[in-house]
Amino acid sequence: MNLDARISVLERSSFFNDANRDTLVHAAETASECPVAKDEQLFRQGEEASHSYLLAWGRVRLDQTTSDGRNVVIRYLGPGDLIGTVAVLRRKPYPATPVAVEDGMTLFWGAEKKAQLIAEHPVLATNAIELTGSRLEELQERLREVATQRVERRIAATLLRQVRHAGRRVEDGVEIPFTLTRGEIAELTATTLHTVSRTLAAWEQEGILSGKRASHLVITKPHRLVEIAEQE
Amino acid sequence: MNLDARISVLERSSFFNDANRDTLVHAAETASECPVAKDEQLFRQGEEASHSYLLAWGRVRLDQTTSDGRNVVIRYLGPGDLIGTVAVLRRKPYPATPVAVEDGMTLFWGAEKKAQLIAEHPVLATNAIELTGSRLEELQERLREVATQRVERRIAATLLRQVRHAGRRVEDGVEIPFTLTRGEIAELTATTLHTVSRTLAAWEQEGILSGKRASHLVITKPHRLVEIAEQE
DNA sequence: GGCTGAGTTTGCGCTAGCGCAAATTCGCGG
DNA sequence: CCGCGAATTTGCGCTAGCGCAAACTCAGCC
Incomplete structure (x- = not known):
């Protein structure tokens, strides 16, 4: 992917909503690429959060495993979705294992680069709050469903x-x-x-x-x- | 509450972690106070999110009601906890109804003031992501429990x-x-x-x-x- | 102090859906 | 094309816990 292709991927992600050209260029230049094959795991639940990903294409399932070995699917992610960002920003271990359900491509940043990106481009912090809030809302909805339906x-x-x-x-x-x-x-x-x-x-x-x-x-x-x- | 008392309340909240004196003063000066009586609702689920609160003291239960009238308790909030902030920042309706379980006191900000506070003090944005992420983690844990236990x-x-x-x-x-x-x-x-x-x-x-x-x-x-x- | 309403307890019948077991299907790789 | 393993289907016995009903308790208010 050349720079333009990367920018094209980024501007389609809601994490970059309202981001100006400089922001997109900065993010595109500092990103690395990593293809992901079907069934591959980007990282594993419990590992130290070292990189933050954005799915360029493909689909990923976010799994959480319980202590007694059962699995809960947290959500399916598609192009433009962030993977591991909140854990990286919080400096916490990854809470889930993302498994590719088909071949795809990711852009990724190390923790330092991502934190810097967000510090230098406040619109990204705002968008991160929006996205995390949106995930929160969905989980609340799911909890309500499981609890009552x-x-x-x-x-x-x-x-x-x-x-x-x-x-x-x-x-x-x-x-x-x-x-x-x-x-x-x-x-x-x-x-x-x-x-x-x-x-x-x-x-x-x-x-x-x-x-x-x-x-x-x-x-x-x-x-x-x-x-x-x-x-x- | 005088300014110092407000600052004392704010600096004990994790939303103001690592915030400097200027930030605390700015927040304290722009906040309004609202006592809350036992059983009182700060706002209701579904209403437009107009104010964002921080609980100075007291306890609040966060309720979500389903379309068929059943209730799910999302969490209990205590001193220093934010109420309604994510909804305000996202410009979405409030997703829950906070009910005071005992008499208490809140500090609150209108949506504009809160957005401005966060825009001018990036550490608050970072902390908002941390807090939202923490809520997310807890909800994931609860979903896992309900799903598997x-x-x-x-x-x-x-x-x-x-x-x-x-x-x-x-x-x-x-x-x-x-x-x-x-x-x-x-x-x-x-x-x-x-x-x-x-x-x-x-x-x-x-x-x-x-x-x-x-x-x-x-x-x-x-x-x-x-x-x-x-x-x- | 008495009353009331909300909270707690307890008995019990019932069923949604779990989970075991086994059979069937089908996509993929060699 | 064949074999295999994973996914799907289906029968069925069982039970965790729901929810109805009723009795009991107790805190708060007048």
């Missing part, structure tokens, strides 16, 4: 969230443009893969959605899914 | 969290220095008040803790509670 609603809400983040219109409806297994949906919604499988099988029968394994989920009746998510 | 463990973890945030050594053990009802514990741990009641009754019988209603919970065997929180 049955599984079906939660699955519907989770799929709609992926649609909102990354959904793509296709001929039959809306596609979630990355691989999402029943197991992963289970780890996003605090349930088991068996329950997800049963639920999705029923919805597939009903024509609400289709897709499994490497074929991406396609929501054919999004309004139906919204109804399910909002039922009492 | 049985109720008992969750209750234990929740009580230990209050102890860590606000616990006070007393003669018999560690006191949680604010009123925490079984219903509120239920809303913190995604369970029902009946289950909390049963669990706490058993633990009280076992000598692990004591206290109900207006009498604060006292954890008499904290190590036992840690064991429960960490069991598999």
Whole structure:
């Protein structure tokens, strides 16, 4: 990636919202590139936070593992999303393990460079607060769902969230443009893969959605899914 | 509160960590004071975020209500904690309703003044990221607990969290220095008040803790509670 | 001091959904 | 093309804990 390509990637990220040319150039010049292969981990939960990443393209799943070995999917990240930035700024260990769900490319900065970038460009600090706040809001929403809703609603809400983040219109409806297994949906919604499988099988029968394994989920009746998510 | 008293309040808040005298004075001079009475709401979830608060003393519970009228307790706030700041900075509606659990006092700033404070004192932006990140981390932890743990463990973890945030050594053990009802514990741990009641009754019988209603919970065997929180 | 309402406790029936087990499917790599 | 492993599906027994109902407790207010 040359400088212009990098700048093009950066200006599409909300972390660089309202950033001027100087900021973009500074960030582009100080960044390094790192391709990431499917299933590769950028870093591991618990490690010292040494680098902060921005996903140029590809998709990444953010996993947290519990002390008894269970996994919770925190979120899916797409192009323009930051990875590891808050941990770097806080000088805390990484709280999660980002796993690439497809081949991709990242730009990354060492902790010092990132802190300097933010110190010299206050708009980036403001944007970091915005982004962290946005993550906070989403987690609050998820906690509310898990605390108060049955599984079906939660699955519907989770799929709609992926649609909102990354959904793509296709001929039959809306596609979630990355691989999402029943197991992963289970780890996003605090349930088991068996329950997800049963639920999705029923919805597939009903024509609400289709897709499994490497074929991406396609929501054919999004309004139906919204109804399910909002039922009492 | 005179200026020195305000400064004393501010410098004890982690939002003002590493802030110099100028910053503290600026913040103290531009703040207004608002006492808050037990059960009073500072603002309501969904309202436009117009003011940002810092709790000088007292305790506040942060509630989120779902569309079907159920309540989730997001966290308890104590002296030095910010209330509504992220929403103000993000120019989003308030995501929660802060309810005073005892009489207290707040300092507050209008949105413009707060944004200006942060723009003129970059250390505050850094601290805001730190604080938001810390909230994020806690919510991730709670989500992991709800997703993967049985109720008992969750209750234990929740009580230990209050102890860590606000616990006070007393003669018999560690006191949680604010009123925490079984219903509120239920809303913190995604369970029902009946289950909390049963669990706490058993633990009280076992000598692990004591206290109900207006009498604060006292954890008499904290190590036992840690064991429960960490069991598999 | 008495009353009241909110908080706590307890019994118990019920079920959502967990988790075991096994069968089926399918995508990928050699 | 075949084998294999991971993903998906399906049957089913079981139980953690929900939620209804009712009784008890106690703090605060008049």
